[in-house]
Amino acid sequence: MSELVLNVGPQHPGSGHFRLIIHVDGDTITKAIPDPGYVHRGIEKQAEYREYLQNIPLLERPVISDSNGSVYAYVLAVERLAGLKVPERAQYIRVLMAELNRMMSHLYWLAIYGIFLGHSTMFMWPFGDREVLIDLAQRAMGQRLTYSFFVPGGVRSDLPDGFKDEALRAMEFLGGRLPEYDSIFVSNPLFLDRTRKVGILSREDAIRLGVVGPTLRGSGVDADARKDEPYDAYDRIEFDVATFQDGDCYSRARVRIEEIKQSMRIVKQVLESIPSGPFRAKSPSVLNPQRGNVYARAEAARGTYAYFLTSLGRRMPYRLKISSPSFRNLPAFEFLMKGSHLADMPTIYWSLDYWPLEADR
């Protein structure tokens, strides 16, 4: 049969702008070429024209579903270069907010996975439930999605009064919802049929392609920056790295569901054990970090987010390289789609939780 070339996107329903060029023979994909760049905004270049603090709102823009996770490593990098010590309370608040964001991002992913697989109830539920977390975030950080809350030396403000009770109530609510998601979607025979043994990424291939985050952990590699190189309060908190062995779309989905549970566990621990004290170290409003390079990483919702920051001792960074999880997961598209059915394309696509803005920067 003759080969047909299909363009998927760049206006893709569900996740922004990204093109996949797919070659099909019958309904079998013979080649898939990812073509990112439709939402490239030159963030690395723009960062060279802004002061260290001014960069925070800029850097969280690409990943509004997980803005704390995406600036976390930047803030760590600046702190290391400027020699700032973060007060203990601030470390706990940052862990709390990063996990809150991770849950929000995974709920968003779950909702979109519902719509990708034609399950409209699964689209509605997590989106509605996510609002509970957004309200909580708004109470503490003043915004729904883009917080600019993490700053070098700590966070912008302390937790509001009564936050602990509200947060515990939200966790209790979410904890009650997860079994419902499970019975309607994750354990649904249709979901199992469409995700099991589909888009299999073996452990060896995952390592070879250098993928990150739930995509990696769904292939049985328990790497997680929170454990591998603990930052802030993560070394004082108990949690497990969610890992599943099969490497298929189902494994990747299970990893994210399990991570929501682990995030809830972390949030509860933080709320119980958060020490009192200052929420931000004293630091000048215009930072002038010393000359040097620093590479810092943090585990965001989609995987390890890393920044390579070069300073010449001026008010602005000389160069800021962003290594984002979606960009690092790009090779998986090419690899997983090849040989699979065209009908499985959306299943594989969203099992990678690809966020075009994060990849393009």
Add this chain to the structure above:
Amino acid sequence: MTIAEDQEIAKRITQQFPDIKVECPLPNRIDLECPPSIMPTLAAYLRDVEELDHVTSVTGIDYPDTNSIRVTYHLSAYAKPAIRRLVVSISVNLPREQPTMPSLLSVWPSAEFHERETNEMVGVIFEDHPNLNRLLLPEDWNDPPPLRKDFKLRGR
């Protein structure tokens, strides 16, 4: 988990490659600097002996003052849990007019997209890379590579 362990690895690398510069500026970080011609041998050694199995980023930095472009690969390990804490970097300095270096794609397939990005953003040419087409920039981009310092943002 200690600086001593980092230094042991650094010492091992120095014994194998006496000519390269090795530094451990912070815990869990080892920075190497070498001439471009040694890159493939050093990379193969780091993959096979030190078990650094993937590339996490490739950065090109333009230094017009010294007329050079510095390319840095950041490497890390997945398969061996004990060294997942490490981030090892290899840097090379290339002349600005002719920034050419061997591609490390054959050593680490995970470098593919990172090298493509560095190619279009900084103008570094990776020899033997099978596909150095535009990745993030528009297909008809004709200006200099945007992350070179002589590319200025307007109004800033």
